Every structure is written in structure tokens, then in C-alpha cells.
Amino acid sequence: MQLDRSLTLPQVQAYVQEKRVARHLVMPVQDVVLHLAEELGEVARAVRKGDQENLREELADCLFFILSAANEAGIDLTEALLRKEEKNRNRFGA
Ligand SMILES: [Mg+2]
Secondary structure (H helix, E strand, O other): OOOOOOOOHHHHHHHHHHHHHHOOOOOOHHHHHHHHHHHHHHHHHHHHHOOHHHHHHHHHHHHHHHHHHHHHHOOOHHHHHHHHHHHHHHHHOO
């Protein structure tokens, strides 16, 4: 699968799974979450330094690990977002 702007979120989630397997990055969800926490720290450092290019990369790393965690946990992130946004609409009225 090629990654481009036309992909839907489910397709991006499937792309990430394909790459995790190809790059031998499949690991338990606990380990994925540790990597995500590390990447989030890198986001914080990029923000602190005002490094926009690095921030762009680190946010992309976070997205990769968020989608990886969802894959490892068997969660369809699109479905999860739809459900949570329904709750949020009820809570915030918007
Ligand atoms: Mg990184």
C-alpha cells in the first residue's frame, strides 16, 4: 500500500500495520505505549525549542505509534473516534 493524502483513516491504520510487520516492529501493546510516551517527550522538546520541522516529524511518530497501539489492541480507531465524539457532543453540546 502506498501512503498518500487520499487515504482514509482506516486505510492509514492498515498501512501502519503493514509497515509494522515489514519493519519487524510488531510488539506488545505495552511496549508500543512506551514508545508513544517517548515520542510524546520528543514532541514536548520540539515545542520547547520552537523547532517546527522537528515537531512535524515527532507528531508523525506519535501518530504512527497511536495507530500501532490501536492495531495491537484490535481497535478500529475510526470507530473509536466516532463513538467518543458522540459522547463529546453530548457533553459539550457541540
Ligand atoms: Mg521521534
